[in-house]
Amino acid sequence: MTIRLGVAALILLGSTATPLLAQKPDSTKSAHEHMQHEGMNHGSGANRMPPMPKGMKMPMIPGMEGIAPKMTPYLPGGGKDPAEFPLASPRKLLDLKDGDSLDLTAGFVRRTLKGKDLVMYGFNGQYPGPLIRVRQSATITVRFVNQLDFPSAVHWHGIRLDNQFDGAPGVTQDPVPVGGQFIYRIHFPDPGIYWYHPHVREDIQQDLGLYGNMVVESGEAGYYNPVNDEQILMLDDLLMDDEGILPYGVEAANYAIMGRFGNVFLVNGEPDYTLKVRKGEVVRFLLTNVANTRTFNLSIGPNPIKLVGADISRFEREEMVESVVIAPAQRYVVEVKFDAPGTYAITNQVQALNNFLGEFQYTVDTLGTVVVGPEPTTRSHAREFAALRQVKAVSAEVEPYRRHFDRAPDKELLLTVNIQGLPITLTAFMSVDTMYFPPQEWVDGMRDMNWVATTREVRWIMRDLQTKKENMDIVWDFKRGDVIKVRMTNDPLSMHPMSHPIHFHGQRMLITARNGIPEDNLAWRDTILLPVGQTVDLLIEATNPGKWMAHCHIAEHLEAGMMMVFNVARGG
């Protein structure tokens, strides 16, 4: 069966469009306006083309000469000597009790990566931001101070907190201006691993280091299995060349098709993360993907991996996995057992698609190292590791929702893209490349096109199939206590389909089915990965009143408009 794409005339119009016709994604307008009126207009650094992804060769596309993305390049520090900025330090653990407060300042820091002195951002001068540890049900107060050069705000990802403290400018608060502050009161109803990051120009602010974890400890004894060590890892990639970090765009985000894939891999902000363990030890890893767009396929040598938890809860049953596929903003809790002494790389192993050659290339990125010493552990947890627990508490919590699993969806979303106004040669090349798209793209296999494409030309879309409304024109109205079934389909027929991690703020949700096949091991989540051409059914539990965002968590897709709003009314 083949599918005919009968929109030739439409595309012809699109591809002939000059910059005059290039549409600015209206839904991202406010963020851009904020940036401009707050004066983030000191472009610095030439608008350099990024290096090829590792191990990839492709010639420059004919006709690319003289083409550059239509945006003013931005790098932090305004060209000042990095030595003028304070040296960043590794994150510190902050144990906060119910009622405690914290000052959190976003500002400039100096970092050295790949031998380059760089100006980056940090919360409280740290990379990542302070690691906040609280007990379940605690409430803390955070005074956020913005000492960046453009507005910001802090979103507490996955935390079902009071709407007014969600940190989503334009929806729950005004952006915090340069020099301004905002008080957040954060209540932690669920145990697990969470993270905080700005919700303004994430493609810049988050990428430059503004992210931190929050660990919420359960009061329940044995909530997690006993292990020898626990490691809390934030996974990131930064795009650098010989001169330093590649510039961002002032008026529009660049890399707007596939997002900004980095080439320097960072674990907790470090390019050389190393963990030492003893033979036979079991380590629990709490993983958070904070990359702009990269989904990782992680493993640590051949060591067995047990999957325990997702964003907001544990899974109904533990299971062994070959690797961990983690998309931007998602969290997974896994345990790994290290039986044999040796040095094991923490790797991202993918079949990278080289769009120019039309070939998949096996690529291994190294994120860090685990060194397993010869001395055996003094306390073996091999028995608990071997047992795959059934977590009855999760099944019991899911049980009342099962009656909704088979019913028709209340809402249907189509994820797609509209690309207009790129140079005609690029449009031609992209259109040659529309015959096949993998379910998940792991690298930037079309560097030239992605680099040139900004959010002026690219509009990523969430389309409500019932109302035909798109992005911020969509406002769903629910009331507290509603259980909403949402079916999302990732359009395989757009100009460049990509998988999307879709995040719903303020609530928790279940995946009930993928491609019509019921999901058989549930966990509560806040961010769902939807591969190309596939369908997912979600059950959203609307318990937290307010006006909330839902959006793609690829930073550049969010900037390109891929966001919407839903209301949860307080109800009677």
Add this chain to the structure above:
Amino acid sequence: MRSTASFIGRLRWLIIVPLLLASDRPDLYLIPLKGTGPSSRLVGTAKLTPARSPFGVATTRDGQFLFNVDVDVPTLPPPTSYGPTATVFVVWIASAQLDRIEKLGPLVPGVATKGRVAMPKFMVVITAEPDAKGTKWTGPIVMRGNSPSSYLTNFSGHTMFNGGVPQ
């Protein structure tokens, strides 16, 4: 002169782009199977379903996508019509370079042959065999189809690089 040339150059793209976009796109998860030679009128499908994964993307450790594959051919002539020793149809998955061949299993018309595939580009091949025990096919190819990923092409080989309009 230069601007006239570039104008004509641009015009060429204006013709090529819509033609490319109007061309048939293969389904990402359904492989049409076509009969070969004397069996050219036979039709069937190999349906790809992403394998179950708690992550939503099923991959191997080295990043190969994992699909469940259901091969379905509604009608076939008797195997003996492909040679006196043929008794059974067998479904194979072969890598694009034919350096890896995996047996999916015997095929009965109207009943799906089910299996799993984890290869970047592959072919689904149905042959008529003396038995279903072999690890490589020996009999004639009755039907075949290419994975959707096989449609990935090398840009440099494309007619648009030679100034031509694609066929």
